[in-house]
Amino acid sequence: MPKNLPSFDELPAVVGKPPRSAWGLWGDEDELGTLNLLTSERVVEAAKLVRSGDVFALNWELELPDPPFFGREKLRHQIKHKRAWVNDDVYHDFNTQSSTQWDSPSHYGNPHYHGYYNGVQEEQITGQAGTRNGIQVMARKGIAGRGVLVDFRRWATKHDIHYNPGERYEISLGALQAAASEQGVTFQTGDILLVRSGFIEWYLGLSYEQRVTVAQMPPTAVGVAQGEDTLRFLWDNHFAAVGGDTLAFEAYPRHEIHGFMHETIIGLWGMPIGEMFFLEKLAEACAADGFYEFFFTSAPLNKLGGIASPPNALAIK
Numbered sequence: 491m492p493k494n495l496p497s498f499d500e501l502p503a504v505v506g507k508p509p510r511s512a513w514g515l516w517g518d519e520d521e522l523g524t525l526n527l528l529t530s531e532r533v534v535e536a537a538k539l540v541r542s543g544d545v546f547a548l549n550w551e552l553e554l555p556d557p558p559f560f561g562r563e564k565l566r567h568q569i570k571h572k573r574a575w576v577n578d579d580v581y582h583d584f585n586t587q588s589s590t591q592w593d594s595p596s597h598y599g600n601p602h603y604h605g606y607y608n609g610v611q612e613e614q615i616t617g618q619a620g621t622r623n624g625i626q627v628m629a630r631k632g633i634a635g636r637g638v639l640v641d642f643r644r645w646a647t648k649h650d651i652h653y654n655p656g657e658r659y660e661i662s663l664g665a666l667q668a669a670a671s672e673q674g675v676t677f678q679t680g681d682i683l684l685v686r687s688g689f690i691e692w693y694l695g696l697s698y699e700q701r702v703t704v705a706q707m708p709p710t711a712v713g714v715a716q717g718e719d720t721l722r723f724l725w726d727n728h729f730a731a732v733g734g735d736t737l738a739f740e741a742y743p744r745h746e747i748h749g750f751m752h753e754t755i756i757g758l759w760g761m762p763i764g765e766m767f768f769l770e771k772l773a774e775a776c777a778a779d780g781f782y783e784f785f786f787t788s789a790p791l792n793k794l795g796g797i798a799s800p801p802n803a804l805a806i807k
Contacts (some may be wrong), residue, residue: 492516495679498722508603510721511758521627523595523607523760527680527730528635536636539785540806546772546784548684548803550590555693555766557705558588559737565589586798592731592790593756593763595623597797600757607760617795625796628762629789635730637786637805638670638681641773643688645669653712655692656704660715660741661685663723675782679728682786686769687712689736713741716748724755733764733801764801772805781807 492515496503504514516526552565563583570578587597595607596615605611606623614622642661645668646653653659666685670677677683689711696704713736714720720740724732732739732755744750755761776782785806790799 495728498725501725508600508758510754512760513608513758518608520608521595521623522631524730525628525631525633525762527728528633529680532636532680533634536634536785539636539783542807544775544807546775546805546807548590548767548769548772548805549800550690550766550768552589552800554589555701555705557702558585559705559709562588586796586800590766590768590800591764591798592625592628592788592801593765593798594625594628594796595756595760598752598756600753602753605757607757615795621795624794625790625799626792626794629792629799633682633731633788633790635786636678636681637684637784638675638677639684639686639769639772639776639782640666640670640675641673641686641776641782642666642669643686643691644773644777645672655687655689655712655736656710658710658741658743659712661687661713662715663719666714673782674780677727680730681727683729683732684767684769685714685734685739686773687734687736690766690768691770709737709742711737711742713738716740716745716751721751721754725759729761731762731764733767735767735769737765739763739765767801767803775807779807
């Protein structure tokens, strides 16, 4: 662990690496990126946040959204009766990006600097022995630490800020910070930041016919605002991972000028992005007790060379 983490304005972390990158910060062979911030000491402190023992599962149903967005495959589940009183099951067309997910460092590279996190090239992502930046690295590390929720949707409703979560709407950095401040959220190095935008709440209110229509249209959704201010906020708070209940964490589609922050967050920092996390019950509990911090755990699939995974995430209050 470096003694002093560089600020956003001090990036790149290593001279000669791409601008704004953390390549080389934890060594040239590192594949964990900002998950390196989840030290054993931080896990111990995070475990002390458990007060009531209430557990909130953050995976959405694997069957949702239905139909999936972006033309992704629809999961098919087959129960196989092996013999009397014994069953197996098989998943077909299981696209790990179709429901709640972590994006691994092999999901999104930075086209400007022709590399995935830490300079990994296309030909190094094979899914075979020696593959780089696969989800198995996150799985073997395990993700555990202090989770913090910014319930932007609840804050916006309280302040008569109206928007359609199913349409492109940028949650400005100022609004995000105002919501966090009012909810008593403070940030610490190594936090897992979760932002509730109301996207899943909106989606669950649609009829199946409306869901089909939405899936057939070019995807649009609420998310955090794109731009340097947001990137500086995310890096300078030194989050271990970020996620939310919407399609891409950031507003979608990409900003015409500021581009798509996945290219920096994942490609240059190796910071996992969580998408379509089910935050409804957790948000209700946080609003009820006034505590928006919790012990967070996640066990991604230990699949060699995997690109993404259901998070199998729990928030424990």
